[in-house]
Amino acid sequence: MSEIASGPWAAALTPLNEDLSVDHAAYADHVAWLLDNGCAGVAALGTTGEANSFSLDERRDLIARLGERGFAPDRMLIGVGCCAAPDTVALTRAALAGGFHNVMMLPPFYYKNVSDEGLFRAYAHTIETVGDPRLRVIIYDIPPMTGFKLSVDLLRRLREAFPNVVVGVKNSSGDWSAMQATLEALPGFKVFAGSERFLLQTLRAGGPGCISATANVTSRALAEAYANWRGAEAEALQEAATRTRAALEKYPPIPALKEIMALTRDQPGWRRLRPPLINLGAEDAASLRAVLHELAL
């Protein structure tokens, strides 16, 4: 079993049919396109993929259909974390059954001010209940959505308890000092930055790369930055990636990225979102079009 791939990953957007069900064919095509166009791998059913807007059955179905396409397991990461432990267990089993051993696992995120001990028990319960030695878990630390940060101590404890299973973290805090502290405290732990803003810093600190929403539309540029990260152009390529990211961060991320997909692929269906997410307003959409032109995306 090969290790999870290093480099820039895309947190894949999920295309929808008119009734807001998943457009499975378009989804698999998008995953394939990303893998063929610069992404080291694709994280399915993350925040960008609107995972938590789909029922357990819808998510299981999506995973099974991805499995049928036979994507390389070391280049796929399946989001499985739910509020309820039985749901997280079910999705983790679905990922393994689909041939995907790498999962990205949110903490149970309903309650706030929870203890490290409680979070440890929640993760341990899930991993032990699944009980599959093939499983590899990337802990998903996304304070802007969960409302709390995961401590380095918690990560260390999980890694020590499950050394072959808990292999890394995706840090979507936007706070480089938190990523740096984790990289320094846990050598060899796969700390993925949640944004390409920190791609070069992460690689230089020994991390494997980034998992990014923006990579849905910037994968080739990120691949170039990754290919040259030890070279003379590394800083310039990182600066270009950061500029693009900064320009896009002015918009609500998922609606903006779906708008870009709709425009650049000339497929209006890409604009569909599940509430509570909604499309960009006319003014934002117009200004985004101008930005795309400048960025030559």
Next chain:
Amino acid sequence: MSEIASGPWAAALTPLNEDLSVDHAAYADHVAWLLDNGCAGVAALGTTGEANSFSLDERRDLIARLGERGFAPDRMLIGVGCCAAPDTVALTRAALAGGFHNVMMLPPFYYKNVSDEGLFRAYAHTIETVGDPRLRVIIYDIPPMTGFKLSVDLLRRLREAFPNVVVGVKNSSGDWSAMQATLEALPGFKVFAGSERFLLQTLRAGGPGCISATANVTSRALAEAYANWRGAEAEALQEAATRTRAALEKYPPIPALKEIMALTRDQPGWRRLRPPLINLGAEDAASLRAVLHELAL
């Protein structure tokens, strides 16, 4: 069909078996005890009931078993709000199938900084998909868990669009000015305070009462406060209720309330919690015992 009852409601704790499955018999007994001991009604599967720590199937099962006990529908409120619309629809249908037409509905709570328009569409989609004229919805506004507040404008818009369905809100912000603003802006809308701290203020402003975690262990005192809210003792009874609440608020609420149940009923099994919630530490447990003695709970 009679209206949802006024007065103090308990947000029921959920007793668990050793394997952390729901102890359905103990649960129904607890609901019955609360209804017989001062509660105007019982909210099942709320935050206090650890709703989001149970899978959809576990929640459907709990609702069906409650239905078999034949509790009065006007005295029951079923928590149905999930991140994913299909899950909220499924639980709402389960509540109606169980004979319970009053539901308490969280907004889809994964994404933050969402728009009123997006939240309106999410609620509207659920209500229209369920499409049952018997349905009555209490919107569940709990910023400490969801990470965002629901605006009065959103509530007004939902009430106007679904005047017979969206009948009220549970405001668990802890912010009286927010409850007051809603009571003033939407006369006749059933604004339940999320804490008995605001019971008297809510009643005087025309609201129906409160839905409280603490009521699991203070129902009789709250019933007395409610029975006398127009009388000479109203202020003194409210002050006593607030003092008790304040004393208990020093502890993590759900673990503390389960500890109190275990102690006062002499049933240690009440202490069981699903991670990420964990029991009080020894020091907190000891200090809580002293507080219980002072409060004569």
